[in-house]
Amino acid sequence: MKVLVTYFSQSGNTEKIAKAICEEAAKTSYTDLKKLEEITPDMVAKYDCIFMGSPLHSGSLAAPVKECLSVLKSTSGQQMAGFITHMAPAYPEQDMDAFEEPMKTACREKGIEYRGCFDCQGFLAEAMHEPVQKKLGIDDETWAGMVKQMTGRPNQEDVDNAKAFVSRLFA
Numbered sequence: 001m002k003v004l005v006t007y008f009s010q011s012g013n014t015e016k017i018a019k020a021i022c023e024e025a026a027k028t029s030y031t032d033l034k035k036l037e038e039i040t041p042d043m044v045a046k047y048d049c050i051f052m053g054s055p056l057h058s059g060s061l062a063a064p065v066k067e068c069l070s071v072l073k074s075t076s077g078q079q080m081a082g083f084i085t086h087m088a089p090a091y092p093e094q095d096m097d098a099f100e101e102p103m104k105t106a107c108r109e110k111g112i113e114y115r116g117c118f119d120c121q122g123f124l125a126e127a128m129h130e131p132v133q134k135k136l137g138i139d140d141e142t143w144a145g146m147v148k149q150m151t152g153r154p155n156q157e158d159v160d161n162a163k164a165f166v167s168r169l170f171a
């Protein structure tokens, strides 16, 4: 089986999870790790399983990831799983379902089997703290608690959980 782990990442969180997924998948399969900017639909069509990674941007997959999903080729027998990082500690399942929808839709339309999605928290880039705190109207004390809570994420536990997600898929 040929596996592709591809991701969009601006501040390294999704990339960290991508590397963990790649490391785990490589134990059993030929695995390539590529930034989203490096891939083309023709390249993606050559893999049996694709892990597609995205940060959450304004309650949705990042725009370049959605764009990439929309141009994927129909490839029989292919599988896809997602991975998402987000600053919020945890989202209810219902919200996660909505975030995954572009991946599910692309898979439905292109005949790809969708295998589910891993998600974990990722530290919001420092430069975004002030605008996000202001936009969400969060007081300083609550915001300080949120920053403390997301500091260091994704952490080793997140990395281990991402690897466990892969080994479950390949079991």
Ligand SMILES: Cc1cc2nc3c(=O)[nH]c(=O)nc-3n(C[C@H](O)[C@H](O)[C@H](O)COP(=O)(O)O)c2cc1C
Pocket (backbone or CB within 6 Å): 008, 009, 010, 011, 012, 013, 014, 015, 054, 055, 056, 057, 058, 059, 060, 085, 086, 087, 088, 121, 122, 123, 124, 125, 128
């Ligand atoms: C423009 C922008 C919008 C974001 N919107 C959300 C959001 O709606 N919900 C959330 O939990 N995190 C949001 N975040 C935080 C990122 O999803 C989170 O920090 C992620 O781990 C960043 O991944 P990266 O380092 O791979 O880019 C946003 C970050 C940016 C830059």
